[in-house]
Amino acid sequence: MTISQAAGNVCTVSALNTKKHQTTNSVESEVIYLPSTDCAIKSQASLSAFTSYRVGGAADLYVAPRNLEALQASLKYAKERDLKVTTLGAGSNLLVSDGGISGLVIATRHLRFSNFDPNTGQLTVAAGESIPSLAWAAAELGWQGLEWAVGIPGTAGGAVVMNAGAHNSCIADMLVSAQVLSPDGTLETLTPEQLGYSYRTSLLQGGDRIVTQATLQLAPGADPAKVVAITKEHKKHRLSTQPYNFPSCGSVFRNPKPYSAGWLIEQTGLKGYQIGGAQVALLHANFIVNRGGAKASDIFCLIRHIQHQVQERWSINLEPEVKMLGEFQGAC
Numbered sequence: 001m002t003i004s005q006a007a008g009n010v011c012t013v014s015a016l017n018t019k020k021h022q023t024t025n026s027v028e029s030e031v032i033y034l035p036s037t038d039c040a041i042k043s044q045a046s047l048s049a050f051t052s053y054r055v056g057g058a059a060d061l062y063v064a065p066r067n068l069e070a071l072q073a074s075l076k077y078a079k080e081r082d083l084k085v086t087t088l089g090a091g092s093n094l095l096v097s098d099g100g101i102s103g104l105v106i107a108t109r110h111l112r113f114s115n116f117d118p119n120t121g122q123l124t125v126a127a128g129e130s131i132p133s134l135a136w137a138a139a140e141l142g143w144q145g146l147e148w149a150v151g152i153p154g155t156a157g158g159a160v161v162m163n164a165g166a167h168n169s170c171i172a173d174m175l176v177s178a179q180v181l182s183p184d185g186t187l188e189t190l191t192p193e194q195l196g197y198s199y200r201t202s203l204l205q206g207g208d209r210i211v212t213q214a215t216l217q218l219a220p221g222a223d224p225a226k227v228v229a230i231t232k233e234h235k236k237h238r239l240s241t242q243p244y245n246f247p248s249c250g251s252v253f254r255n256p257k258p259y260s261a262g263w264l265i266e267q268t269g270l271k272g273y274q275i276g277g278a279q280v281a282l283l284h285a286n287f288i289v290n291r292g293g294a295k296a297s298d299i300f301c302l303i304r305h306i307q308h309q310v311q312e313r314w315s316i317n318l319e320p321e322v323k324m325l326g327e328f329q330g331a332c
């Protein structure tokens with residue numbers, strides 16, 4: 001079964017359709033439907049609710065397709081209107097500017113489907129499935145391999161693009177293949193070699209292909225209690241070393257090996273340093289947390305301040321892991 005066959009909400013509306021919606025401030029906004037589907041294209045859709053930082057402006061246009069056909073229709077809609085497309089997973093590694101994003105934002109989190117195949121030990125998932133939920137589900141089945149992924153609040157698609165990892169494991173280690181959709185509507189199945197993986201990097205980053213599905217090789221047959229216990233240990237370790245009590249994007253910078261960014265930032269004396277509502281976390285200096293009311297520009301300026309200070313002190317350039325979307329020029 002594929003995501004197309006698995007989608008419960010099959011899009012059925014056959015013609016371009018518009019409806020008037022009353023918004024809370026009594027301004028009428030128009031909802032357009034993606035042609036041949038029942039997927040609403042929202043205009044000026046606030047993205048702060050869709051990013052873990054809880055900051056950022058609106059998408060000019062936003063759509064969240066529930067199946068492959070609707071995703072393909074979204075791309076076609078953008079192509080016909082020459083709109084820039086931005087793909088959004090769970091938004092857990094994103095900093096969206098206060099001015100928002102132009103063009104069409106396509107959210108993949110409603111692409112849902114998962115299949116644990118006991119014959120092969122392979123887990124095939126649609127791009128929108130939650131990585132931590134899969135980690136817990138695999139553990140409860142006694143399937144080893146995803147214990148490390150607990151606590152990473154992203155989607156499968158985002159994990160494939162970012163090469164998400166922790167505890168010396170990462171997606172690239174277990175990826176069998178990823179299905180990707182190109183702007184012209186072509187679907188391809190790619191191997192990890194074709195995706196050019198390295199630490200927190202893949203060839204999909206910064207590109208225009210959308211991950212629709214991934215297959216991971218896991219190892220079934222272990223004692224579920226043991227796999228759950230290891231998964232719980234990883235979660236416990238995270239909660240004691242990383243700040244989960246405030247919105248963040250996880251690690252802001254890649255580790256400039258052999259150093260760790262957190263150590264460098266702490267040694268530069270920046271723990272607790274704050275710009276507006278954005279603060280270098282007290283528990284882990286490679287996390288910037290939104291202490292409440294932060295603007296995207298606060299976070300952006302804090303990122304630039306950290307880079308500048310670490311460069312001055314250590315002559316090391318910290319590369320952001322977080323993806324910045326929208327316009328930040330003149331923010332600081």
Ligand SMILES: Cc1cc2nc3c(=O)[nH]c(=O)nc-3n(C[C@H](O)[C@H](O)[C@H](O)COP(=O)(O)OP(=O)(O)OC[C@H]3O[C@@H](n4cnc5c(N)ncnc54)[C@H](O)[C@@H]3O)c2cc1C
Nearest residue numbers: 089090091092093154155157158159164165210211249250
């Ligand atoms: C508390 C916390 C802890 C974290 N811990 C870790 C950790 O231990 N290890 C780790 O690696 N990361 C960690 N992260 C970062 C983040 O969760 C991962 O990078 C995650 O893989 C991002 O997935 P996402 O679905 O949220 O992607 P998003 O943040 O939505 O997007 C990330 C990038 O991928 C692109 N993208 C997303 N989905 C698709 C798709 N289907 N097709 C094409 N492009 C797509 C986006 O355009 C963007 O460029 C943490 C984040 C938080 C908030």
Ligand SMILES: NC(=O)C1=CN([C@@H]2O[C@H](COP(=O)(O)OP(=O)(O)OC[C@H]3O[C@@H](n4cnc5c(N)ncnc54)[C@H](OP(=O)(O)O)[C@@H]3O)[C@@H](O)[C@H]2O)C=CC1
Nearest residue numbers: 052053132133136150151152153243244245246247248249
């Ligand atoms: N700081 C930030 O910016 C952000 C932090 N987060 C945090 O990230 C964390 C991710 O945690 P994580 O545990 O990986 O995933 P979640 O807590 O998100 O849980 C994911 C799924 O796994 C299930 N689950 C959770 N714990 C267990 C368990 N002990 N046994 C079996 N199933 C379980 C949940 O079931 P059920 O629903 O039944 O509990 C849920 O379906 C959460 O604490 C979340 O609050 C998330 C986004 C942003």
Ligand SMILES: C=C(O[C@H]1[C@H](O)[C@@H](CO)O[C@H](OP(=O)(O)OP(=O)(O)OC[C@H]2O[C@@H](n3ccc(=O)[nH]c3=O)[C@H](O)[C@@H]2O)[C@@H]1NC(C)=O)C(=O)O
Nearest residue numbers: 166167168241250251253254255260262263266283284285
């Ligand atoms: C959270 C992320 O991934 C995390 C992942 O969860 C953890 C666990 O495996 O390992 C990496 O963190 P990390 O390298 O900071 O791991 P930690 O073990 O917390 O710290 C490394 C070293 O830095 C030191 N450290 C860390 C934070 C700090 O404020 N001060 C400090 O001195 C620690 O004492 C340790 O000696 C990933 N980060 C990167 C950039 O690779 C993410 O990518 O978003």
